Structures are given as structure tokens and as C-alpha cells.
Amino acid sequence: xxxxxxxxxxxxxxxxxxxxxxxxxxxxxxxxxxxxxxxxxxxxxxxxxxxxxxxxxxxxxxxxxxxxxxxxxxxxxxxxxxxxxxxxxxxxxxxxxxxxxxxxxxxxxxxxxxxxxxxxxxxxxxxxxxxxxxxxxxxxxxxxxxxxxxxxxxxxxxxxxxxxxxxxxxxxxxxxxxxxxxxxxxxxxxxxxxxxxxxxxxxxxxxxxxxxxxxxxxxxxxxxxxxxxxxxxxxxxxxxxxxxxxxxxxxxxxxxxxxxxxxxxxxxxxxxxxxxxxxxxxxxxxxxxxxxxxxxxxxxxxxxxxxxxxxxxxxxxxxxxxxxxxxxxxxxxxxxxxxxxxxxxxxxxxxxxxxxxxxxxxxxxxxxxxxxxxxxxxxxxxxxxxxxxxxxxxxxxx
Numbered sequence: 017x018x019x020x021x022x023x024x025x026x027x028x029x030x031x032x033x034x035x036x037x038x039x040x041x042x043x044x045x046x047x048x049x050x051x052x053x054x055x056x057x058x059x060x061x062x063x064x065x066x067x068x069x070x071x072x073x074x075x076x077x078x079x080x081x082x083x084x085x086x087x088x089x090x091x092x093x094x095x096x097x098x099x100x101x102x103x104x105x106x107x108x109x110x111x112x113x114x115x116x117x118x119x120x121x122x123x124x125x126x127x128x129x130x131x132x133x134x135x136x137x138x139x140x141x142x143x144x145x146x147x148x149x150x151x152x153x154x155x156x157x158x159x160x161x162x163x164x165x166x167x168x169x170x171x172x173x174x175x176x177x178x179x180x181x182x183x184x185x186x187x188x189x190x191x192x193x194x195x196x197x198x199x200x201x202x203x204x205x206x207x208x209x210x211x212x213x214x215x216x217x218x219x220x221x222x223x224x225x226x227x228x229x230x231x232x233x234x235x236x237x238x239x240x241x242x243x244x245x246x247x248x249x250x251x252x253x254x255x256x257x258x259x260x261x262x263x264x265x266x267x268x269x270x271x272x273x274x275x276x277x278x279x280x281x282x283x284x285x286x287x288x289x290x291x292x293x294x295x296x297x298x299x300x301x302x303x304x305x306x307x308x309x310x311x312x313x314x315x316x317x318x319x320x321x322x323x324x325x326x327x328x329x330x331x332x333x334x335x336x337x338x339x340x341x342x343x344x345x346x347x348x349x350x351x352x353x354x355x356x357x358x359x360x361x362x363x364x365x366x367x368x369x370x371x372x373x374x375x376x377x378x379x380x381x382x383x384x385x386x387x388x389x390x391x392x393x394x395x396x397x398x399x400x401x402x403x404x405x406x407x408x409x410x411x412x413x414x
Contacts, residue, residue, distance in 0.1 A: 055363050057395040058347050065343040065385050066336055067378040069256055071314065073246040073264055073331035077237035078317055080327075081209060084230030087111050087202035090223045091233070098216050102207040102236060109233050111224070113203035120196035127189035134182040137175060144172040202226075211236040214327060237327065242320045244276070246333040247311040253281065256335050262316050264331040274325070276316040278335060285310050338378050343385040350396040351376065351384055360390065361397035369397060 089112040096108045151168040154160035215235035218224065224231040244264060248256060256278065263275045287310075314335065318325070351374075352359050359373045374389030390396070 055367065055369070056398040057363055058350060058398055060344050060346050060386065060390050060392050060394050060396060062342055062344055062392040064339065064341050065345050065378055065380075065383060066334075066339040067380045068334040068336045069248065069252040071246040071248050071252070071333040071335065073244045073333040075266075075325055075327060075329040075331060076243050076245060077211075077214070077239055077327055078241040078243045079209065079211070079238040080214070081211075081236050082232045083108065083205060083207065083234045083236060084232050085109075085111060085202070085205060085224050085226050086230055087113075087116060087199060088224060088226045089113070089115065089203065091218060091220055094216065094218070094220050094233075096213050096216070096234060098213055100213045102211060102213060104207060104209050106207045107204060108207050108213075109205040111203040111205070113200055116196065116200040116203055120193065120200050123189065123192040123196040127186065127193050130182055130185045130189050134179060134186065137179045137182060141172070141175045141179060144168070144175050148172045205233055207236055209236060209238065211238045212323075214239075239320055239323050239325075239327075241317050242325045243315060243317050244331055244333065246314040246316075246331070246335070248281070248314050248335070250310040250312070252335075253312045253314075255337060256281065256314065261336040261339075262314075262333060263336070264318075264333040266325070266329050266331055268329075274318050274331075276318045278314055278316045280315045282313045282315070285312055340378060340385055343377065344387075344390055344392055345383050346386060346390070346396050347398060348379055348381055348384045350398055351379075360386075362390075363395050363397055 091109060092112050093110045094108070095110070096102060102108060148168040148171075151160055151165040155162065155165045213234050214237045216233070217235075218231070218233050224233070244262075246262075246264075258278050258280055260278045261275070262278050263273045265271075265273060314333075346360065350360050352361070352371075357373055358376045359371055361369050361371050363369050372389055375387040377385035377387045379385070
């Protein structure tokens, strides 16, 4: 009896194992269901769109003047400090003027000396004219010798010539006086314009030498209006022109836009100032792989009444090529180009995909304007992925 129970138990076990094997084989032979396809989509939106050329910019003062010294000597007094507001004609510095004062006094003394010599000659001229007149009257009556008449005439002519020479010397002496006065004036340095003192590279007591070049004492800038110099690449410069709308942001206020109008585009790159005939020749013979990037400066002005913008600030400049206020916008990556025509793939609520031809307007390579073929709210396909991958990274249909 026990043996029969043991055999029956083994049969049941073998049947169970066999059943499991059959189920596994059947499951393996059945076709597997593919994971449903899930699309990455973006919704067409109606909103403003702008196409612009991006450029790096640097802020400069609309007018910056280096106030130099035309006189050599020790700086006796600096009357301004960094950041001071100055007016045109305001005294900003004084240089020791003793040398210039002495030069002026010498010139004035020389002028007076020549004027005195002329006065003496003028008195002699009166006597010589009278003597000549007498000799002339006496000669008419044969009361004097012809030689005496000739001597009187020669003395008169010589004295008149000497006076003309003294007149010329007086003019020269007056020029020396004027020059000395100008040089004395150079010891008092005044501001040539209204503005802000942005640099004071010297100190009181320092000696400056203006013989070879005029040393800079201060720099005055007009900060009420700033000029932005935007570096436009040679690939983009043909797209822009003066009069275009421009806006920029700075690092300290990335959320604030400063707007302006492109005033000018420099006709040559800034590197032309460093070019020589030899460098141009060597540049032309070098390979294209060694060629450096070429940039042209675009210039525009922006009001700065509160002086928040400062010299040498960096700016991210956008030169607007075109803009729309109510454009139908999709990501540019959703566009396909088939046979030279633009199209997009549209997915409906049932995840059914259809291809539709569209007309593209503005395209800044990030976003594109759809002029026709698409309505706001429709979803366009950006790509696709399996459900398993989407669940793994936490992404679902948009």
C-alpha cells in the first residue's frame, strides 16, 4: 500500500513538471507584443517670435577725451578726483609755472627793448628829415654842395630802413610774448567738455615731460550716452544694415533689455589698424586653415541717464532681422525637408502620425514660424522612443 502511494506521488510530480515545461515552451513560441511607440512632441504656440543676429558687444562712452599736459613741470595741484563731474573750461590741474613765467617776462622785456630802440630811431628820423629838407632847399638855391645833399639823403634812407627792421623785430618779439603767454596758459589744465572723470593716472607732485608727447593727466567721458561696439562675424555682417532694431543685456541684469538702433557698421575690421604691407603679403600666402576669424564692429547708442552702464561692460547683442507678434511657433527641429519642401509630422490624440506640408517664415534655428499648414494647439513630432525607455527616465507623452 505504501509502495502504491509512492508511485502515485511520483506520477503527479512528473505530470506537474511536464505541464510546466509545456507552458514555458508555448509561451516562448507565442509572438511577443511590441512595446507601444511613444512620441516626443511639441505643441504649436501662438506668440511673438524674433529672428536676430547674435553678437558680443563692449560698452564705451559716447565721447572719451584724454586731457593731456602741453607744459613740462611738476604737478602742483590736482583739482578733481575720480568720479567727479566737471564742466567745460573748469580748471582740473595746475603745473609749476615758474619757468613759463620767466620766459614770458624775458619775452616782454625783449619786446620793450626793441620798442625803445625804435622810438630812438624815430626821433633821429625826424632830425634827418629836417636836415634833408634844408639841404634840398639850399641845393635849389646853389647854397650847398651836392655832396652834402647826398649825405643827408643817404642818412635819411638808412634811418628809415633801420626803423623798418626794428618793426620786423617788434613783430617777432610780440610773437615770442604771445608764445610765452600760451605756454604759461598750458600750466593751467582745463576740461574740454562736460563729463565725468573716469581716470586720473597721475598724482600731485609728479613731474610730467611734454617734450616728446603730451602726458595724460585725466580722462573725461560723457556717460549720459553709451556707445555699444558689437562684433559682427563676416558671415552675419551681410545680413545687417544701419537702422535695424537692436537690443542687448548685460551680465549684471540679464533680465533687463536695453534697446537702440544700429547707427553704423564699420567698413573694415579693427585689425586693419595693425596691418602692414608685409603682414598682408604673409597673410595672403598663409593657408586658409590658419586664417583667424574676422569681425566688423556695429555701432549704436543707448541713453544712460542713471549711469548704470559702465565703460568696458560686456553685452550680449541681438540685431533684429525680423519679428512677428502673433506667430505660430514650433521648435525648428520638428521641420523636415523632403524634396525641397518643408513638412512636419503631426500626432493626434490616438497617437496616429500624419505628415503635413507647411510654409516656414522666420527661422532662427531654434524656433520657426509656420505661415500655413499648422494651427496653434496641434502637436508636432520631435522624435520617438519606446515606452520602456520613457518609463525608465520618467518621460511620458507631452
